[in-house]
Amino acid sequence: MLSERIRLHSLHDRVVSADEAAALIEDGMIIGMSGFTRAGEAKAVPLALAERAKRQPMKITLMTGASLGNDLDKTFAEAHLLSRRLPFQSDPAMRKAINAGEVMFIDQHLSETVEMLRSNQLGPIDYAIVEAIAITEDGGIVPTTSVGNSATFAILAKQVIVEINVNQTLALEGVHDVYIPTRRPHREPIPVLKPDDRHGTPYIPIPPEKIAAIVLTGKKDSSSNILPPDAETQAIAGHLIRFFEGEVAKGRLGYNLQPLQAGIGTIANAVLHGFIDSPFKDLTMYSEVLQDSTFQLLDAGKMLFASGASMTLSKEMEARVLPAFATYRDRLVLRPQEISNHPEVIRRLGIIAINTALEVDLYGNVNSTHVNATHMMNGIGGSGDFARNAYLSIFVTKSVAKAGAISSIVPFVTHVDHCEHDVDLIVTEQGLADLRGLAPRERAQAIIDHCTHPDYRPALQAYFDEAKARGGHTPHVLERAFAWHLAYRDRGTMKAAF
């Protein structure tokens, strides 16, 4: 068994316990760890390290691809292990530590972290810890369910710890395509001209002598925690399907559309799910995370190919997909996140980008990250890589939250992650506002008319009318711009503002 998983026999003596591997890590070190959207994170060594930190306080900087499964960020927060965390997380306990100012969180566009590492603007990484299904005869690391930032972490790190997950299927081998951009000033075009192009290696190439330790694990990825489609997410999907039908009718798109990107989460997954019963066909994806809906579309014969940086599946979908992975492998590729999210490829392919907004303002500025101006939720993730450079940038949200106490459409967003220039369409269960080619005053009226919940529509119209009377390209009543947020904070409902 060991020879199947560690094919370079000279590495067999590097196998150690998780505790022994964790002991290599010293206070103050910078660690780059595999893991992207709860998929393919290292599991044994980080837990051992957190245990150690509980006994003997220490702090590290942790970089990952994106969020981690198995409650790792929770465990880190409880052990007070992290001084710095980047570029994304989605755990309530870690969020609490970040918002308390205990953990310095650097919320980055997901394509940028390794660019900054490579040019020594961040780092250097002391250890990379990467989950793998196997190590090849040449010492190459074959990742599991995500590539994320793992390849560049391993390539740039002084030393590498590999966690071989013996319970993860070897059928994953061949799905990865590790292409690393050439160095400036001799950087060549990223050779992805179609979602299914492959120009890298199916493993992470590193000199085997950099592998300091190998740990055997068997823990599974956490299942995705997205909710099934409901009436509102189905309504959002319906509005978008009708919009795309209109674009086909106008001759702007064919029935195969253009490559799709969908952010992680319940709403984006539901939107993609909506394509199953639609006239669209021969779809492709060029996205970050491949969720249940990707496999449903592949199974339904609606989708030809999907490119991502990770796979995050529900328990049921994982039970169906992983045992039969050989039948999916030729229709999938997992890439480094700097390639899945690369501005060059996104602009070239003409991606249709569908991401989730926390709140949207009158003019289509989008807050993706902060609750009531100040408190971090998860992070911007890849939404900025896609929204800025996409063919079509779509943001979806339910029109209200907290049983109607919060309107997702507000006069002024309390944090801007996506400025008006980057937002083409806003879709709620109420309807769809097509903002392309519109000036701010026109955008506002479209958003009020089509996206806002009826409970908030008259008040938003009144705000806009008063603002217009004061003038300006982007009219506002500045002294009341945040009145709705303050009403929610102080009186428990935005409705108290009007």
Add this chain to the structure above:
Amino acid sequence: MLSERIRLHSLHDRVVSADEAAALIEDGMIIGMSGFTRAGEAKAVPLALAERAKRQPMKITLMTGASLGNDLDKTFAEAHLLSRRLPFQSDPAMRKAINAGEVMFIDQHLSETVEMLRSNQLGPIDYAIVEAIAITEDGGIVPTTSVGNSATFAILAKQVIVEINVNQTLALEGVHDVYIPTRRPHREPIPVLKPDDRHGTPYIPIPPEKIAAIVLTGKKDSSSNILPPDAETQAIAGHLIRFFEGEVAKGRLGYNLQPLQAGIGTIANAVLHGFIDSPFKDLTMYSEVLQDSTFQLLDAGKMLFASGASMTLSKEMEARVLPAFATYRDRLVLRPQEISNHPEVIRRLGIIAINTALEVDLYGNVNSTHVNATHMMNGIGGSGDFARNAYLSIFVTKSVAKAGAISSIVPFVTHVDHCEHDVDLIVTEQGLADLRGLAPRERAQAIIDHCTHPDYRPALQAYFDEAKARGGHTPHVLERAFAWHLAYRDRGTMKAAF
């Protein structure tokens, strides 16, 4: 003379007066016109059209590359000629019409307009009006001092009006490189791997039968209106030069740095000017607008090559450069703005992007466009194309404006064009805040300490301290976030807020 300028003889009979050409344009049409940062705009036909609109009211949609010279936007505003204007302008009278809601202004990233036209999300263009030095034997249009969006406007328009500027030097011929991306889904990499790469034609290729009219003009470009360096802009340049020296010392950059981009305007021009007396050498530019400083760096032997979409020079610099243009031509290229600003090329080359902020907040969010939340200044221009995808994204501003009544560093910007994720360095005459790898609370302290004017520093520190006590990843005192702006509006100085 005519044969030298209109080399396809069959086109000679298309020469008409400006009034006759303007008469082709009908009420409600969409017009794409040459012109980028006061360089190379059509001059005779738009004036004739404005005259006609004064006699006989009409409205058109006008798209350009960027801003226009010769007070054209002022003339259009006074003639009430425009219903819609995109993607950029910088004229006080046009600004007034925009802020009054008379002209619908669509403020776009400059790389995106032609992408939207090509995919029929905007348009179609009825007439393109393009200034040229000549028409080739095949009917190709040789632009003057800008390429901007002219090529795609001419290629996509139903018909084209060419203005031959007989006073513009023919020595410009050969400086242009018109490369148009291939169509999706077969789009190939943009073949620019170095600032001096050329893969296009030195003219805009269109079928000669599309040329509906040719007008001869002799009017000059407007001179640039930037101010010479002063003590504060020199201080900003000094901080940046020392920063770059530090980056070289750390081994992150060589003395040739990486290709430079500088936004239009006094401060960015002064920063580039600062490189003349510096240890840096063999510099290159990959920018939008080539200003005086570019030519000063070429003359000083500091810069090897500059790529742009236009040249906007002072009267003195123009008098020096244009007569001797043959000696500069091999060190320059003018490209379509979708190529000069292309995310693919910006990321590939690793651009160092230097742009001007109107105001910056505590966390490094940047407002580039709006005065006091609502009133449009010029537009975002190309700053978003560069800031998002650059190797290093730098924003410069003086720390105060209006004789100290306005602080350029505020608790909360009233409009976000560049979110914190896109801003690496803030530089004022007070100093430089290096925000790379910092979390928001750390960014705030760096900006307070290094960039804020001493008159405002204690008040900003007090705001930040109170905000921190309330908690959050990005702490704020939401009810007072805009107090400084309201104080300026109501009492004439931000200082009245504290």
